[in-house]
Amino acid sequence: xxxxxxxxxxxxxxxERSSYIWNALYGIIFAMxxxxxxIVITRTNSLDDAGVFSIAFAISGLLSFIADFGVRKxxxxxxxEINSFTDYFSSRLLTCTAMIIACVIASIYGYVFxxxxxxxxxxxxxxxxxxxxxxxxxxxxxxxQQQGRLDIAAKTNSYRIIASMLCCIVALIITHDLLISxxxxxxxxxxxxxxxILPLAKPFCKIKVKFIKAAQKRIIVECFPLFVGSFxxxxxxxxxxxxxxxxxxxxxxxxxxxxxxxxxVIGLLANFVFNPVLVDMSMAxxxxxxxxxxxxxxxxxxxxxxxTALAIAVAVTIGCPVLGWLYHTDLSAFRxxxxxxxxxxxxxxxxNFYAVVVTVIRSQQLLTIGYIAxxxxxxxxxxxxxxxxxxxxxAVLYSVLMTLLAVAFxxxxxxxxxxxxxxxxxxxxxxxxEEAN
Numbered sequence: 450x451x452x453x454x455x456x457x458x459x460x461x462x463x464x465e466r467s468s469y470i471w472n473a474l475y476g477i478i479f480a481m482x483x484x485x486x487x488i489v490i491t492r493t494n495s496l497d498d499a500g501v502f503s504i505a506f507a508i509s510g511l512l513s514f515i516a517d518f519g520v521r522k523x524x525x526x527x528x529x530e531i532n533s534f535t536d537y538f539s540s541r542l543l544t545c546t547a548m549i550i551a552c553v554i555a556s557i558y559g560y561v562f563x564x565x566x567x568x569x570x571x572x573x574x575x576x577x578x579x580x581x582x583x584x585x586x587x588x589x590x591x592x593x594q595q596q597g598r599l600d601i602a603a604k605t606n607s608y609r610i611i612a613s614m615l616c617c618i619v620a621l622i623i624t625h626d627l628l629i630s631x632x633x634x635x636x637x638x639x640x641x642x643x644x645x646i647l648p649l650a651k652p653f654c655k656i657k658v659k660f661i662k663a664a665q666k667r668i669i670v671e672c673f674p675l676f677v678g679s680f681x682x683x684x685x686x687x688x689x690x691x692x693x694x695x696x697x698x699x700x701x702x703x704x705x706x707x708x709x710x711x712x713x714v715i716g717l718l719a720n721f722v723f724n725p726v727l728v729d730m731s732m733a734x735x736x737x738x739x740x741x742x743x744x745x746x747x748x749x750x751x752x753x754x755x756x757t758a759l760a761i762a763v764a765v766t767i768g769c770p771v772l773g774w775l776y777h778t779d780l781s782a783f784r785x786x787x788x789x790x791x792x793x794x795x796x797x798x799x800x801n802f803y804a805v806v807v808t809v810i811r812s813q814q815l816l817t818i819g820y821i822a823x824x825x826x827x828x829x830x831x832x833x834x835x836x837x838x839x840x841x842x843x844a845v846l847y848s849v850l851m852t853l854l855a856v857a858f859x860x861x862x863x864x865x866x867x868x869x870x871x872x873x874x875x876x877x878x879x880x881x882x883e884e885a886n
Contacts, residue, residue, distance in 0.1 A: 458601055458649055471603035478607050482614050484710040484775075486621075491703070491777045493621045499776075500699030502627060503706035505573045507687045508555055513580035514683055516541070516548035517587055519675025520668065522808050524591035526731040534592050534654040536664040541588040543665065545581055552577035563694070568628050575628065578635035579613070582642050589646050589654075596653050597728070605649055609641030674814045678804060681820035685850045686797065688827040689843035692835035705840050707776045708787045711768065712847070715760050715794035731809050739870065749802055757795025764788045786844040793848030796855045803858035812865035819857035823850055 461467045483506050490499045524537050556573050559565035565573075586606055593602035617634035624630060650656060690709075693702050726745055733742040764787045772787070773780040780787075807813055827850050834842035 458604055459652065461600055464598065464600055467600035468598075468603070471600045471607065475603035475607045478610050480713055482610055483713075485614065486617060487703075487706065487710070488775050488777075489618050489621050490627065493625050494627060496703050496778065497699040498627045499706070500702035501569050501572060502576075502631075503702050504690060504694050504699075505569065505576050505631075507690045508559075508573050509552065509576040509580050511680065511683045511687055512548055512551050512555060512577060513584060514676065514680045515551050516545045516581060516584035517676075517679065518544045518669070518672050519677075519679045520544075520672045521587050521591040522727070522805055523668075523672050523675060523813075524588070525594045525727055526809055527595065528728065528731055528735065530595075532664060532668055535657055535659050536661065536668060537591065538588055538654075538656065539658050539660050540665050540668045541584065542658060543660075545584055548577070548581060548584070571628055572631050575631035575635045579631075579638045582609075582635070582638040586642055586646055589650050592650070592654050594728070598653070601649055605646045608645040609638065612645075613638035613641050674817045675804075675808060678813070678816045678820045681824045682800065682804075682854070684824060685820075685827050685854065686847070688831045688850065689835060689847050692831040692846075693840075693843060696832065696836045697839070701840065703776075704778065704780065704783065705843055707772055707778060707780060708769070708783050708840075708844075709790060709847075710772070711760060711764065711787070712790045712794035712797065715756055715791070715798055727805065727809070730806070734809055746806060750799075753795060753798045753802065756798065757791065760791040760794060761788060764791045783840065786841055789841075789844045789848050793844075793851040796848065796851035799855040800851060800858055803855070803862050807858070807862055807865060810865055810869050812861070812869065815861045815865060816858065819854055819861060823854045823857065826850065826853065 487499055487502060490502055518540070520537060520540065524532075552574055556565075556570040559573065560567065560570050586609060590602040590606055593599065593605075613634055616637040617630050620630035620633045621627075647656070690702065690705065693705055726749070730742060730745050733739075733745065765784070768787050768791075769780045769784045804813075804816060807816055827846075831846060834846040836842075838845070
């Protein structure tokens with residue numbers, strides 16, 4: 450059975466086409482898992498449970514970036530394999546341990562200072578373990594993609610997500626208990642790593658743990674700006690949710706997340722479009738083929754613009770009725786909020802893309818400046834927006850933050866490309882002079 454599974458996934462006739470198709474499917478599945486579970490929760494449990502799930506997913510999602518540490522994009526673009534897979538895998542175990550500790554601290558903080566119930570704290574922990582299994586899967590995802598088999602990465606992770614999500618849905622239908630269902634989700638997601646991913650990893654890498662101080666330090670130092678950026682980006686995206694958690698109730702949290710879900714989908718759909726070209730973009734830049742590099746960058750801008758325009762059109766017309774039907778809740782009063790959030794979704798897609806491009810040209814340290822500046826604004830203004838204007842304030846806050854970040858990154862990218870090109874040109878000129886001498 451195992452050999453059959455390996456043969457089916459490894460023996461693909463058209464790897465490039467399969468990579469695009471499966472990466473697209475994976476992007477949709479990954480983007481929709483929390484939305485689908487929310488749909489089920491609103492029908493099997495209550496609106497308050499949906500609110501608990503939403504904030505727990507937001508908190509765990511933020512902490513998961515401690516485990517991911519922004520390494521995958523760096524790992525995939527490490528085409529010369531300066532670091533081995535063992536280095537990446539061992540580093541991931543360290544960051545995963547740090548995430549578990551952070552998740553425990555967050556739960557205790559919620560219980561002591563935010564009056565969270567024990568059940569709500571445990572739901573945060575369970576979803577944290579789901580994110581932990583995703584982070585372990587992510588380091589193999591990076592390896593498959595680095596070796597030109599994005600199709601395998603997308604397939605195996607899609608199988609894991611679907612299987613674990615179905616188990617959670619069945620548990621919700623049978624038990625109507627959010628905590629038990631999330632515990633089953635965590636368990637099956639972890640088991641899925643061993644069933645679907647590890648059996649395919651052997652042809653591509655040796656799975657062993659070896660802590661080499663120099664290697665781990667190099668990866669941590671190089672990816673620290675990416676970690677800070679990813680962490681702060683999720684903080685910025687969730688800032689309205691955290692403010693709602695403080696100033697409003699669980700039902701308001703649920704309604705905001707219902708209309709926020711399409712935003713998340715835009716970002717991930719944009720991601721799966723430019724994910725397959727990440728290696729091509731890295732090679733073009735590495736070889737100094739700037740015309741090809743610029744063409745790829747321009748094409749992705751057009752894709753993001755198209756997705757955003759389509760999302761706004763859907764939001765204005767049928768967005769709220771469809772979401773209201775899906776979540777079994779009247780959302781007709783939130784049409785304007787939804788449309789504003791769609792603009793923020795387009796800005797999020799641009800932010801993610803700019804971060805990828807800046808990483809490819811190895812200027813990721815500069816991204817930290819933009820993240821910190823906009824995060825400071827979010828920290829100071831989130832409470833005022835939500836406390837003063839409710840869910841409308843939350844929607845406007847999100848779109849303003851994403852727009853500010855996109856503008857900051859665009860400036861950073863423009864300056865970085867100019868400096869890098871000038872440096873590469875100067876290096877080539879110097880090389881010609883040495884040859885002449």
